[in-house]
Amino acid sequence: MSVGAIRMDQRAASRRRRTITENVQAYLFLLPAFAVLLVFKIWPVFFAIYISLFKWDIIQGAFRGIDNYTDILFGSRAENFWRSVSTTFTYAAMTIPVEIAIGLVIAYILFQNIRGRAIYRTLYYLPYVTSTVAAAAVFEWVFHPQYGLVNEALGTIGMGPFSFLQEPDGLFEMIAGHFGVTLPQWAAGPSLALATVAVFAIWHFLGFQIVIFLAGLGNIPEQYYEAAKLDGASQWQLFRKITLPLLSPQIFFVFTIASIGVLRAFNEIYVLTNGGPLDTTRTVTMNVFRTFFQQGQIGLGSAMGVLLTLIILAFTLIQFRVLERRVVYG
Amino acid sequence: MSTANVLARTTARTPARRTSRTTAGTVVKHAVLILTGALVAYPFYFMLTASVKGFFEASAVPPTIFPRELHFENYVTAWGMANWPRYFANTVFIAVVNTTGELVTSILAAYAFARMNFKGKAALFALLLATYMMPAEATLIPNFVIVSKRYLNLYDTYAVQILPFLATAFSIFLLRQQFLSIPNELRDAAVIDGAGHLRFLWSVVLPISVPALVTVAILSFYGSWNSFQWPLIVTSNPDIRPIQVALNAFRAEAGSSYHLLMAAAAFVVAPVALLYLVGQRYLVQGIARTGIRG
Numbered sequence: 001m002s003v004g005a006i007r008m009d010q011r012a013a014s015r016r017r018r019t020i021t022e023n024v025q026a027y028l029f030l031l032p033a034f035a036v037l038l039v040f041k042i043w044p045v046f047f048a049i050y051i052s053l054f055k056w057d058i059i060q061g062a063f064r065g066i067d068n069y070t071d072i073l074f075g076s077r078a079e080n081f082w083r084s085v086s087t088t089f090t091y092a093a094m095t096i097p098v099e100i101a102i103g104l105v106i107a108y109i110l111f112q113n114i115r116g117r118a119i120y121r122t123l124y125y126l127p128y129v130t131s132t133v134a135a136a137a138v139f140e141w142v143f144h145p146q147y148g149l150v151n152e153a154l155g156t157i158g159m160g161p162f163s164f165l166q167e168p169d170g171l172f173e174m175i176a177g178h179f180g181v182t183l184p185q186w187a188a189g190p191s192l193a194l195a196t197v198a199v200f201a202i203w204h205f206l207g208f209q210i211v212i213f214l215a216g217l218g219n220i221p222e223q224y225y226e227a228a229k230l231d232g233a234s235q236w237q238l239f240r241k242i243t244l245p246l247l248s249p250q251i252f253f254v255f256t257i258a259s260i261g262v263l264r265a266f267n268e269i270y271v272l273t274n275g276g277p278l279d280t281t282r283t284v285t286m287n288v289f290r291t292f293f294q295q296g297q298i299g300l301g302s303a304m305g306v307l308l309t310l311i312i313l314a315f316t317l318i319q320f321r322v323l324e325r326r327v328v329y330g
Numbered sequence: 331m332s333t334a335n336v337l338a339r340t341t342a343r344t345p346a347r348r349t350s351r352t353t354a355g356t357v358v359k360h361a362v363l364i365l366t367g368a369l370v371a372y373p374f375y376f377m378l379t380a381s382v383k384g385f386f387e388a389s390a391v392p393p394t395i396f397p398r399e400l401h402f403e404n405y406v407t408a409w410g411m412a413n414w415p416r417y418f419a420n421t422v423f424i425a426v427v428n429t430t431g432e433l434v435t436s437i438l439a440a441y442a443f444a445r446m447n448f449k450g451k452a453a454l455f456a457l458l459l460a461t462y463m464m465p466a467e468a469t470l471i472p473n474f475v476i477v478s479k480r481y482l483n484l485y486d487t488y489a490v491q492i493l494p495f496l497a498t499a500f501s502i503f504l505l506r507q508q509f510l511s512i513p514n515e516l517r518d519a520a521v522i523d524g525a526g527h528l529r530f531l532w533s534v535v536l537p538i539s540v541p542a543l544v545t546v547a548i549l550s551f552y553g554s555w556n557s558f559q560w561p562l563i564v565t566s567n568p569d570i571r572p573i574q575v576a577l578n579a580f581r582a583e584a585g586s587s588y589h590l591l592m593a594a595a596a597f598v599v600a601p602v603a604l605l606y607l608v609g610q611r612y613l614v615q616g617i618a619r620t621g622i623r624g
Contacts, residue, residue, distance in 0.1 A: 022448065022527075025446065025527060026442045026448035029439060029441060029442035030454065031438050032434065032435040032438060032496075033439035034439070036497035037499065040476075040493065040494040041461050041469060041499075042457070042461060048468060051472060093333075099547065105362065106366060109359045109363060110363070114356070114359060114360070115360075120367055121614075122607070122610060123370055123616065125366070125606075125610075126370070128369075129552065130599050130602070131598065133556075133577050134577060135373065137577065138376060138377045138595055140590045141591070142372070149393055165564065192462060203370065206370065209616055232466065235355065247553075264469075266348070267559060271578060273428060285467065288471075293474075303468055305471050308467055309464070312467065313463065313465070315388050316463045
């Protein structure tokens with residue numbers, strides 16, 4: 001064997017050694033994070049499915065196959081479950097469009113280098129970082145039937161007083177009732193309690209939408225506006241024909257994020273109403289919580305949780321699609 | 331549109347008219363901002379003013395908008411009504427350990443994904459992505475069972491409030507993005523100087539990644555400070571419960587003495603509100619870049 005060949009061998013061996021060292025080192029770097037994720041994030045997903053196949057009331061019981069699922073979707077829990085699905089979507093319909101509309105208008109105004117911009121932005125964002133429990137405790141008293149200032153303010157324009165968070169009656173029902181019309185039960189609409197929770201959610205998340213929209217507005221090239229202004233476009237036309245279309249990725253993004261947020265909403269509803277009055281604010285999340293924690297039906301609750309997860313995952317996948325297409329980040 | 335048309339339009343609009351229109355527009359814009367700003371700020375105003383009302387004023391109907399007397403001793407009373415020092419200490423301890431731990435695990439993992447070559451990198455990254463997309467709701471019930479007596483037996487401990495949050499896919503993604511942006515020339519120079527990965531990570535990567543690290547730290551701290559549902563279901567011993575759960579329990583204790591509840595809410599919110607005012611830039615950047623919503 002020539003001297004050159006030996007040297008080549010040695011070099012290859014040392015390269016291999018280096019690759020092995022790098023591999024081992026990389027796995028060691030990943031170990032702490034993956035150990036935690038494996039135990040509390042990855043394995044539980046499979047465990048949740050396992051639990052959902054059993055009668056599991058506090059302790060593991062008999063194997064039930066998909067009976068928990070059929071109970072929820074078509075059987076003994078169906079009425080209760082579908083009602084909570086309907087409450088969740090009603091809650092979404094009351095919060096998301098309003099959040100997006102107000103967020104858009106405020107971000108659009110703030111973006112125009114208006115005076116006091118930094119102060120406004122700080123203010124709008126403050127609710128978002130305030131803990132839900134503390135903020136909800138405050139809202140409970142702001143909307144208190146007796147001591148709340150909202151009733152006081154409404155009283156000055158001849159309305160109310162309302163029970164807000166304790167009011168199970170539907171919004172449409174109450175409005176019609178004001179004019180002496182009695183609506184059938186199916187047309188009663190969302191309860192005033194749910195609407196009050198929605199007001200809280202809008203207040204709490206507004207700052208989030210504004211931040212995302214501001215980032216999106218920053219990505220729109222200034223030249224588009226200048227060109228349109230040269231053509232004599234009005235403020236409204238600028239907004240309608242340039243801002244809105246070019247901001248549509250952010251709007252869609254906020255829409256999916258907000259949908260996920262609504263599907264996951266727990267803290268504010270738990271603190272404000274705990275699902276009441278008369279179950280009118282019992283969303284799917286609250287339903288899952290009551291089933292597994294307050295009623296101890298862990299198997300049934302887990303099946304409900306798996307169904308909820310599937311819905312949330314669908315929205316997450318959509319959101320990822322959009323995120324991929326968003327080339328320029330804030 | 332023809333040039334003549336454009337010229338006609340621009341000349342048609344006199345400077346005076348344009349100024350008055352912009353002024354009107356500015357007034358409307360400010361009006362919108364001030365009105366919504368007042369609505370956003372009102373609950374904070376209510377919390378602060380109600381927290382200093384006297385007992386009789388707090389139960390007055392109609393409620394007063396400006397407190398007639400300032401009873402700052404409410405804060406002392408509220409502080410004495412529950413074991414707040416303990417709750418604060420618990421929460422600070424949990425938050426600090428969580429934040430530090432999450433920083434360490436995510437720095438190491440993010441570095442491996444960004445700057446090291448190893449077998450199964452793509453597969454592990456895909457697994458991480460799947461973890462990221464999995465909502466907390468998917469793991470709530472199984473984790474509740476896993477930490478129960480039958481398995482890990484962690485009910486009513488600090489560990490149960492810390493362990494599950496010691497690593498998040500989100501932080502790893504955020505830091506990986508940052509570490510990827512570091513030029514390769516820096517690594518080449520470090521290799522020539524004989525520096526290994528740890529050395530390079532410690533003395534080159536981390537110092538230039540401080541803003542991203544601060545973002546991760548602040549978000550993690552927020553998460554701990556405001557966490558509610560998990561400690562609510564896995565703890566019952568008041569001595570180890572965190573501040574949000576304690577505040578929720580305090581609602582019942584305060585009863586209709588809501589001036590005391592507002593004082594308690596104020597001192598629970600104060601630390602994060604201050605952190606927000608100081609670290610606003612990092613927090614807002616982090617949110618805008620990643621689009622997370624708690």
